[in-house]
Amino acid sequence: MNHTSTTTNGFAEQKDLHFGLEPASMKLRHVVESQQFTLPLLMDLFTRSRGMERIVARGGSLDHQNRILATLFYAPSTRTRFSFEAAMYKLGGRVLSTEQARAFSSEVEGERVEDTIRIIGGFSDVIVIRHHEEDGAQRAAAVSPVPIINAGDGCGGQHPTQALLDLYTIYRMRPLDGLSVAFIGELDKGRTVRSLAYLLGKFERIRIFFVSPPELQIKPDILEYLDRRNVQYELESDLNKVVGEVDVVYQTRIHPDRGADLPVRQKYAINSSILQRMKPDAMILHPLPRTVELDKTVDSDPRALYFRQATNGLYVRMALLTMLLESQ
Amino acid sequence: MNHTSTTTNGFAEQKDLHFGLEPASMKLRHVVESQQFTLPLLMDLFTRSRGMERIVARGGSLDHQNRILATLFYAPSTRTRFSFEAAMYKLGGRVLSTEQARAFSSEVEGERVEDTIRIIGGFSDVIVIRHHEEDGAQRAAAVSPVPIINAGDGCGGQHPTQALLDLYTIYRMRPLDGLSVAFIGELDKGRTVRSLAYLLGKFERIRIFFVSPPELQIKPDILEYLDRRNVQYELESDLNKVVGEVDVVYQTRIHPDRGADLPVRQKYAINSSILQRMKPDAMILHPLPRTVELDKTVDSDPRALYFRQATNGLYVRMALLTMLLESQ
Amino acid sequence: MNHTSTTTNGFAEQKDLHFGLEPASMKLRHVVESQQFTLPLLMDLFTRSRGMERIVARGGSLDHQNRILATLFYAPSTRTRFSFEAAMYKLGGRVLSTEQARAFSSEVEGERVEDTIRIIGGFSDVIVIRHHEEDGAQRAAAVSPVPIINAGDGCGGQHPTQALLDLYTIYRMRPLDGLSVAFIGELDKGRTVRSLAYLLGKFERIRIFFVSPPELQIKPDILEYLDRRNVQYELESDLNKVVGEVDVVYQTRIHPDRGADLPVRQKYAINSSILQRMKPDAMILHPLPRTVELDKTVDSDPRALYFRQATNGLYVRMALLTMLLESQ
Numbered sequence: 010m011n012h013t014s015t016t017t018n019g020f021a022e023q024k025d026l027h028f029g030l031e032p033a034s035m036k037l038r039h040v041v042e043s044q045q046f047t048l049p050l051l052m053d054l055f056t057r058s059r060g061m062e063r064i065v066a067r068g069g070s071l072d073h074q075n076r077i078l079a080t081l082f083y084a085p086s087t088r089t090r091f092s093f094e095a096a097m098y099k100l101g102g103r104v105l106s107t108e109q110a111r112a113f114s115s116e117v118e119g120e121r122v123e124d125t126i127r128i129i130g131g132f133s134d135v136i137v138i139r140h141h142e143e144d145g146a147q148r149a150a151a152v153s154p155v156p157i158i159n160a161g162d163g164c165g166g167q168h169p170t171q172a173l174l175d176l177y178t179i180y181r182m183r184p185l186d187g188l189s190v191a192f193i194g195e196l197d198k199g200r201t202v203r204s205l206a207y208l209l210g211k212f213e214r215i216r217i218f219f220v221s222p223p224e225l226q227i228k229p230d231i232l233e234y235l236d237r238r239n240v241q242y243e244l245e246s247d248l249n250k251v252v253g254e255v256d257v258v259y260q261t262r263i264h265p266d267r268g269a270d271l272p273v274r275q276k277y278a279i280n281s282s283i284l285q286r287m288k289p290d291a292m293i294l295h296p297l298p299r300t301v302e303l304d305k306t307v308d309s310d311p312r313a314l315y316f317r318q319a320t321n322g323l324y325v326r327m328a329l330l331t332m333l334l335e336s337q
Numbered sequence: 338m339n340h341t342s343t344t345t346n347g348f349a350e351q352k353d354l355h356f357g358l359e360p361a362s363m364k365l366r367h368v369v370e371s372q373q374f375t376l377p378l379l380m381d382l383f384t385r386s387r388g389m390e391r392i393v394a395r396g397g398s399l400d401h402q403n404r405i406l407a408t409l410f411y412a413p414s415t416r417t418r419f420s421f422e423a424a425m426y427k428l429g430g431r432v433l434s435t436e437q438a439r440a441f442s443s444e445v446e447g448e449r450v451e452d453t454i455r456i457i458g459g460f461s462d463v464i465v466i467r468h469h470e471e472d473g474a475q476r477a478a479a480v481s482p483v484p485i486i487n488a489g490d491g492c493g494g495q496h497p498t499q500a501l502l503d504l505y506t507i508y509r510m511r512p513l514d515g516l517s518v519a520f521i522g523e524l525d526k527g528r529t530v531r532s533l534a535y536l537l538g539k540f541e542r543i544r545i546f547f548v549s550p551p552e553l554q555i556k557p558d559i560l561e562y563l564d565r566r567n568v569q570y571e572l573e574s575d576l577n578k579v580v581g582e583v584d585v586v587y588q589t590r591i592h593p594d595r596g597a598d599l600p601v602r603q604k605y606a607i608n609s610s611i612l613q614r615m616k617p618d619a620m621i622l623h624p625l626p627r628t629v630e631l632d633k634t635v636d637s638d639p640r641a642l643y644f645r646q647a648t649n650g651l652y653v654r655m656a657l658l659t660m661l662l663e664s665q
Numbered sequence: 666m667n668h669t670s671t672t673t674n675g676f677a678e679q680k681d682l683h684f685g686l687e688p689a690s691m692k693l694r695h696v697v698e699s700q701q702f703t704l705p706l707l708m709d710l711f712t713r714s715r716g717m718e719r720i721v722a723r724g725g726s727l728d729h730q731n732r733i734l735a736t737l738f739y740a741p742s743t744r745t746r747f748s749f750e751a752a753m754y755k756l757g758g759r760v761l762s763t764e765q766a767r768a769f770s771s772e773v774e775g776e777r778v779e780d781t782i783r784i785i786g787g788f789s790d791v792i793v794i795r796h797h798e799e800d801g802a803q804r805a806a807a808v809s810p811v812p813i814i815n816a817g818d819g820c821g822g823q824h825p826t827q828a829l830l831d832l833y834t835i836y837r838m839r840p841l842d843g844l845s846v847a848f849i850g851e852l853d854k855g856r857t858v859r860s861l862a863y864l865l866g867k868f869e870r871i872r873i874f875f876v877s878p879p880e881l882q883i884k885p886d887i888l889e890y891l892d893r894r895n896v897q898y899e900l901e902s903d904l905n906k907v908v909g910e911v912d913v914v915y916q917t918r919i920h921p922d923r924g925a926d927l928p929v930r931q932k933y934a935i936n937s938s939i940l941q942r943m944k945p946d947a948m949i950l951h952p953l954p955r956t957v958e959l960d961k962t963v964d965s966d967p968r969a970l971y972f973r974q975a976t977n978g979l980y981v982r983m984a985l986l987t988m989l990l991e992s993q
Binding site: 068069071087088091092094095096098099106108109297298299316319320323 | 409437456
């Protein structure tokens, strides 16, 4: 664990302070963006997540029986919401739930998320928010009397727990140092790719291939960050060239309205021919939901881990909840 | 209990195998359609349901404290959803809840219920699904890692727990062998009527009257099934002719958009004049919600059991949940 | 406590009987409107609410572990719904929840709230309803097998628990007898103002200023009630004239579609200049949500109690739930 090199990264350090992170005690107040997670904090989280696997296998705990989680989803996402709520249940807690908070807030002109958070924070112990604006979670954290977890904000925003469960899924299979990863699909707007690339930059001897149509390639800010961290990377437009070389194939969806018609989207799809070129011990990840870019026939391949990602999300979110509830 | 005659019915047998039912151990994996329920399974369910009445009278149990029920309603139905969720609570369990899952899934082109089920099955112990497509529940059951309960699929589809609670309501009042029943209303599309007629066919000396405008009469597939089971039935268009002869008056709603204007719908309504012609110990059932076909003045008649049907639904669903959770 | 004077008020007495209130035993069956609350009942409620503050500080209780609260919101209100649900959780209970019940009921022509209540009352122990029609809660209470709590009905209707938490917030700061209050904003349609004015009329030596544009002033029925109760009041259109004289500044929102353009709404706003004229020990209340009528800069003033109102709502609703559940 490389404590010093992480905190000498100016950007990360600034963020840590902003969200009340004190590296010495590793106390976590809010989870707003993946930049908050230092290497020691990641290792603490993953160790806890392993423990959560054992707790779930035993049927869950009742340790947080009196604590209340509120999910405040301004944009609906049944799976992400259920994952957080199930995590709270497995810890013994209770859940206040919204499926579509935006319908409610639209009834009032000028309604501000800050007031809502201050009120709901008055009768809950932790709030999971998915907001339609990019700074929604950060604005919530700035005023909240209880911990905030960002469950996705805006289109180009953050979704830090997705990146954490992605990384945990890889970590459960092999050491993270020395990993080679191909990110495939619509990379410029892909918040899961951006966040995971950020986290990978904290490890040693990482190699990344960004594979996409040139007009949808990863943005320079991530590449500059990887340069600072001495991470090797390549930009590539041909999936076939790199798929045999990597340990992780991280597939994402290309939205049809991004100017990519079906033949383009199929050119970047994972199918049986791509499977044959992959390493025998590679991993296929996808944040889901999927469309044409990930064929159903892949599901039965032992390298397909995308449904295991969902279960790992339960463990990682349980671990995060315990860290936040205990730091209160 | 007539084990053999049930399994010699080719259709039922095929279904049983399909859904993992093993008549010997009576293990229940999913509840997708009423055809799954053999006579021994029905009797097991009803005996358990009686036990649930006692558990609810004592205030509920905490036996399934760590288990999680997920309700996945693509079409909203507050009452059916609440009934399942209350059943899980009375067993001590937890609930993940959607009121309108379709709003969520519509955001993604090509989103498939199979993927959603595989993910949600990763952090729940049983899933109740109401899907807008007729094969939705069956598709869910085909891939789910946990038991699926069909809470209604499509328009002409199934809603098996409604038929089970209907039958249980009658069973609590009198023996099912020798029963005479009048089904009234829009019978061709009525999934509750179709399912209940199917279940009644498993008992001895049943007589059924199908009472409706000729153009809305019950479809031939049900009549053929009743023929095979040697059940007596008659098609009738005049309610007055049969209402005095039956033990059960099962009323249903005629949708105004089915070409039946108000005078037609009122001709098939239950009102005080119909009440006078009914047997003194008859039962009036209705799956609710109701409109003109069931007058409010009927509510105070002791033969009106439609609100008791709702309470019985709680017991039957509790019983089903225990059967599914214990077969895991 | 002035038991007799309250029950000699014909209106109040009639209401009490209607909702099953027996002043002798102070049993509460339903909470439909603030008129139900006699002075002894208010004092009982506030004493219980104090006790709830202690229970919450200890982390909640499990005393009502087997009881089920159903929230039936035909119009969405995340904050009010969460407040009731958190109250039930802190008592150890379970929650059946709707965010938008109207979407469900609209699918059926002629669907009546009475049938829904009779069914949901079959598997819950208390129902919180927000209905879009003014008599929705009263119609629900008339048929319900379990206690009903009105969480707001119609536009000019009631929202009694809001008035109770408002009054409790004042009560926690100073004695209610001798209080002077300024109600500001859109008073003719303001259900919280109407309900709180009604409750204040039960105390001694109350002085009320109704401050609003003349066309939005409080309606005569409230003034006639205050006359009967010998409460001093004044109608005023200039906020500056009264703001220095009162113990409580109760601010409310003016809807922009009420013919009041922005300059008018700002004329009735609380800002730093108004703050300077207020008594040093005054209280600023607002039912929230707010727009221009309550500037963000007011939030840091120690006299701003509107976020504490929300927390007090939790205690008052817990107290009400225990009263209703114990009267079963």
